[in-house]
Every structure is written in C-alpha cells, then in structure tokens.
Amino acid sequence: MRGVRRRIAAIAGAAGTLLLLGGCMTVTGQAPGHRGAPGDAATPGAAHGAGEVGYAHPFVPLPSVSLAPVPDGYDPSADASAAVAAAVAAASADGRPVLLDFGSSWCEDCRALSALVDTGGVHRILARNYHLVTVDVGHYDRNTQLASRYVSLAQSGIPALVLLGPDGTRTDTGDPSEFANARNLDADGFAGTLVDWLYLRSR
Incomplete structure (x- = not known):
C-alpha cells in the first residue's frame, strides 16, 4: 500500500x-x-x-453583448414605420439582422409565436443576435402599406416573419407562410430556425 x-x-x-x-x-x-x-x-x-x-x-474573454429589446405581442398603437426605421439604424451600427413579425393579437397562431418568443432559449437568441420588431396588422387593415414592402400577407397569412440584413435588404428565408401555423411549432425548432437564419445572405 x-x-x-x-x-x-x-x-x-x-x-x-x-x-x-x-x-x-x-x-x-x-x-x-x-x-x-x-x-x-x-x-x-x-x-x-x-x-x-x-x-x-x-482563454481570452469574449466581448460582452448589449442585449436588444424583445417585444412581447403586437401593439396597435405603436408607430411601426418608426420602429422598423430605428431597428434598421441599430442594425447598421452593430451588424445584427432585423426580424419583422407581422401579426395581431386576435390571431391564435400569432399568440402561439409570441409564446415561443417568451421561452428562455428563443428570447436569448433574439436578444443577443437580432433586432425584433412586431408589427400589428389588425384584421389586415393596419400597417398594410408597410407590410407590402416586404411580404404579401394575403399569400403568407399571419404571423409572417421577414428577415432584413443590417443594410435593410430583405433576406430570402424560404416560404413566408411557414409560420401561419405557429401553434404547431416548438421552441427548439424555432430556435434552430433563428440560428440558421444568422448564416443567410441578403439579396
């Protein structure tokens, strides 16, 4: 011993x-x-x-990241055009993409998407990597001119997510109607989509 x-x-x-x-x-x-x-x-x-x-x-410490606000739900009284402009300006400064979420609180799938946004993992990804703007479109009678710049809501339904590069150019993320059935999505799948979108190029 x-x-x-x-x-x-x-x-x-x-x-x-x-x-x-x-x-x-x-x-x-x-x-x-x-x-x-x-x-x-x-x-x-x-x-x-x-x-x-x-x-x-x-190891060399990673630089701290300033977290961006993550809106909860759709505010019909918000100035959506000003919010989008502010997000694009912020994106131009820090290089993060802008994520536009067109929807309304009466919509069950929009509420389901908002619930996913509130989950810890998804919320963290958005706060650290995106500038999220939620745009209330009412019953397709509010902020429609703004929405038409990026997506046809008549074809996509709501919620409709549009990704903009830091220069404000729309990025092709595939079928814009894929979130119209957000009630069938899970947090892990949505988080994976958000991570994948970080590697897409604007067009």
Whole structure:
C-alpha cells in the first residue's frame, strides 16, 4: 500500500497541481527535467511560467453583448414605420439582422409565436443576435402599406416573419407562410430556425 501511495505522490508531483476550472483554462508547459532548446523562453507564455507543468492560461474573454429589446405581442398603437426605421439604424451600427413579425393579437397562431418568443432559449437568441420588431396588422387593415414592402400577407397569412440584413435588404428565408401555423411549432425548432437564419445572405 505504501508503494502505491509513493507512486501516486510521484505522479502528482510530476504533473503539477490539477485545477478543475470547468474547461475554462488551457494547460501548457514542459515535463520536469526538460531544459528545452535555445530560444524556448521566447515562446508565448514563457514569461509567465510556461516552463512549469500545469501552468494555466485563461482563454481570452469574449466581448460582452448589449442585449436588444424583445417585444412581447403586437401593439396597435405603436408607430411601426418608426420602429422598423430605428431597428434598421441599430442594425447598421452593430451588424445584427432585423426580424419583422407581422401579426395581431386576435390571431391564435400569432399568440402561439409570441409564446415561443417568451421561452428562455428563443428570447436569448433574439436578444443577443437580432433586432425584433412586431408589427400589428389588425384584421389586415393596419400597417398594410408597410407590410407590402416586404411580404404579401394575403399569400403568407399571419404571423409572417421577414428577415432584413443590417443594410435593410430583405433576406430570402424560404416560404413566408411557414409560420401561419405557429401553434404547431416548438421552441427548439424555432430556435434552430433563428440560428440558421444568422448564416443567410441578403439579396
């Protein structure tokens, strides 16, 4: 038993102290007794003890992201044109796409989509990666001129989602009527769609 303990102690001494930091660190260094070739000291991290086994370097921290507001539902009193213009201006500044959601609160599928937006994962994706604007179209009698710039609601139904690039150009996302049955969608599927759309190009 003592022999086993000596071996464990020797291994621990050779490997250095193991820090369990949740995968947030990288470990560099050389084995004990390794003197290295001339010039080794000039390698990155050498000035901070990289020659010691188990010396940990933190990854470069990611820049913080300013979260964008995520509207909840459709406001018939909102100035939709001004909201779209403001979102495009913000997109031009930070490079995030604009997502327009045309719908109305009387619509069951629109309410279902709003419920998906409120789920944690979807809400987080939208806040970090999009500028979402919800546009109330009433019974197809409100903000119709604005909607006609981007989509034919008579063909797509509501809710209708339109993706704009940071320059305000519409991006082709496929069939605009795919969300007219939003009650049949699930949060994971919608979140996956939003992630996929981040890689589309404007046309």
